[in-house]
Amino acid sequence: MKPACFFDVDGTLYAHPFHEVSQETIGALHALKDHEYFLALNTSRSKEELAHVPSSLMNIGFDAYILDGGASIYDRSMHLRSATPIDDQIVSSIATYCEKQQICWRYSSVSGSYWGNSYITSYMKEAYWQLYFLRMDVKPWNGETVFNIMMESNDRSLASDCTITLFPGCMEIRAKQTDKWTGIQQLSSLSPILCFGDGDNDVCMLEKADIGIAMANASLACKQVADVICGSVHESGIATFVKEYLK
Structure with a gap:
C-alpha cells in the first residue's frame, strides 16, 4: 500500500483573489513527493479549467487528477483513464x-x-x-x-x-452517486489516505478519508467532519500541517 494525499484546488491549494500557490505550499508538496506519497488533485474543475493554474503547482508531477467533482479521472499525463458521465x-x-x-x-x-x-x-x-x-x-x-x-x-x-x-x-x-470520494475509490492500493479541502463538495472525502484535513477558511460542514483543521489557504496551512505530519 502507498500513502496518498488528495487536494482540492480552490480555497485549499489555490488562493483567490490572488491566483497564486504559496512557495511554502509548493515546498510541502515536494516534501511529500520526496517521501514517496501518491499525490492527486481532486477538484470540481474540468480539464480546461486547470489551464491557467500556476505552473509551479502543475509542475509538481501529480500522479493523478480527479476532475469534474469525481466524474473524470486522468493519469499523470492528463490522459482520461475513466469517467462516470451524466445520463x-x-x-x-x-x-x-x-x-x-x-x-x-x-x-x-x-x-x-x-x-x-x-x-x-x-x-x-x-x-x-x-x-x-x-x-x-x-x-x-x-x-x-x-x-x-x-x-x-x-x-x-x-x-x-x-x-x-x-x-x-x-x-x-x-451523475448519481458520483463525488470526490467515489473518484478516490477508483484508484487502488492506497493507504493511508489524507484528504484536504475547504468546501461543501469536499465533505464526502474528508469524512471518509483516514485523515480529513479542513482548511481554517473551510465551510462549517467541512470543519464538522474533519479530523484536523489546519491554517487557512492564505497562511499556507497545508505547509504547516505537512511539516508536523512528516516529523
Whole structure:
C-alpha cells in the first residue's frame, strides 16, 4: 500500500483573489513527493479549467487528477483513464429547460467545457473569468458525453436523480452517486489516505478519508467532519500541517 494525499484546488491549494500557490505550499508538496506519497488533485474543475493554474503547482508531477467533482479521472499525463458521465436523457432535459427558461448553463465534456446556450449572465461570465481566467465558447449540446454541469439555478428537481452540490445562485450536477470520494475509490492500493479541502463538495472525502484535513477558511460542514483543521489557504496551512505530519 502507498500513502496518498488528495487536494482540492480552490480555497485549499489555490488562493483567490490572488491566483497564486504559496512557495511554502509548493515546498510541502515536494516534501511529500520526496517521501514517496501518491499525490492527486481532486477538484470540481474540468480539464480546461486547470489551464491557467500556476505552473509551479502543475509542475509538481501529480500522479493523478480527479476532475469534474469525481466524474473524470486522468493519469499523470492528463490522459482520461475513466469517467462516470451524466445520463444523456438528463443532459437533454436540462438543455431543453435552460433554453426555454433562458437560463445559463455550462457543461464539461470529452471535447471541452462550453456554455450550453447564449443566455450567459454577467454573474456567471465574470465568475468563470475571476476563478479560472477562462472565456468559454457557446456550443449547444449535441449528444456528446457530459461529465459535469453548472447551471444558474438551485432547483434540485431539475436533476433529482443526480448528485448535486448547491452554491449561491447556481448548482453543480454530476451523475448519481458520483463525488470526490467515489473518484478516490477508483484508484487502488492506497493507504493511508489524507484528504484536504475547504468546501461543501469536499465533505464526502474528508469524512471518509483516514485523515480529513479542513482548511481554517473551510465551510462549517467541512470543519464538522474533519479530523484536523489546519491554517487557512492564505497562511499556507497545508505547509504547516505537512511539516508536523512528516516529523
